[in-house]
Amino acid sequence: GLYPVESNQYDALRDALTKLQLNDAALQFEPEVSQALGFGFRAGFLGLLHMDIVQERLEREYNMDLITTAPSVVYEVLMTNGETCYVENPSKLPPVDKIQEIREPIDTVTIFVPDEYVGVVMKLCQEKRGIQTNLAYHGRQVHLTYELPLAEIVLDFFDRMKSLTRGYASMDYEFLEYRASDVVKVDMLINGDRVDALSSILHRSNAIARGREIAGRLRSLIPRQMYEVSIQAAIGANIIARENVKALRKNVLAKCYG
Structure with a gap:
């Protein structure tokens, strides 16, 4: 979420996001209200780097003073009455006694990494609750495929992987399914x-x-x-x-x- 520090800057933030969206089709946003932070916007980005770029442009080009909340993902919630709803804000999660099952988004992650770093990358994926589905060697490059929760990817997965491999690893991911999770x-x-x-x-x-x-x-x-x-x-x-x-x-x- 993106919230202006000063509540009277809400309209200015909306106009700034609209202008940025004209040149950045990947940027999505919708109004959101927080009891603690007031009026703001829930924004969708391609990843943490995209989020940082948008935030920096808002602050530098439009002189916005922003509060940025932690990134989150959309969960699929199966209710006890058989209905299914999608929750993107933790504050909107239904009461526990009305929830039968919560499913989190799982992505298929494809990673290419030099063979000398394959061990630390596999350890990171396991730490992030990943399930390995493929491993193949192409010369000195290793092709890894994992099923990883999107919630683990959007936090710090890419940054940590780049740090562990000195920037030599690359990755791509796409949505696979919603899967029941504790x-x-x-x-x-x-x-x-x-x-x-x-x-x-x-x-x-x-x-x-x-x-x-x-x-x-x-x-x-x-x-x-x-x-x-x-x-x-x-x-x-x-x-x-x-x-x-x-x-x-x-x-x-x-x-x-x-």
Whole structure:
């Protein structure tokens, strides 16, 4: 999501996105409202690089001051009444008791990598819950095919692969299917209040680690107040991580000195 820091810049952001779209057919956007961030737009990009380029152009060419939320994907949700809905924003996920199954998008990923880096790439794919479907050697190049969750690809997969292979690996991916997965909604609470902009849908195996990471980052970003600020990550009613921003101390003896 893209949100203006100043709410009165909403119309200017819409006009800027419309102008960019004239020269960039791959850019898609639609209005979105966040309880925490106000009015903004949910934007679709070809990948993280495309997102960074669009954001930089908005800031440099149109003098926009933006808040960018983490990228997310569309999930297919099978309800207990037999209906199917598609959820692109974690805050719009139906209550747990009404969900029969959540399916996440799976992509077929084709990777070409020099043979000396094939081990680290395979380890990365396994870490990202990938299923290997093909491996072939073409001289010193290795052709790998994996089925990977799109949610794992859009975060940092390509950047990490480039780093591990010193830029020699290349990849392509295309949508395969929606597949049932054990994913959960992780909410972030500040002093007991849920912040919808910080909610995310994660695989259960990654939820606790990711919740602790986000809580730790928020603790370092939230300034100290005259009262203690509690930061919690929760799955439903279960708290999986907690951090506290300690209150500022008031020096009640200051007037007694000197």
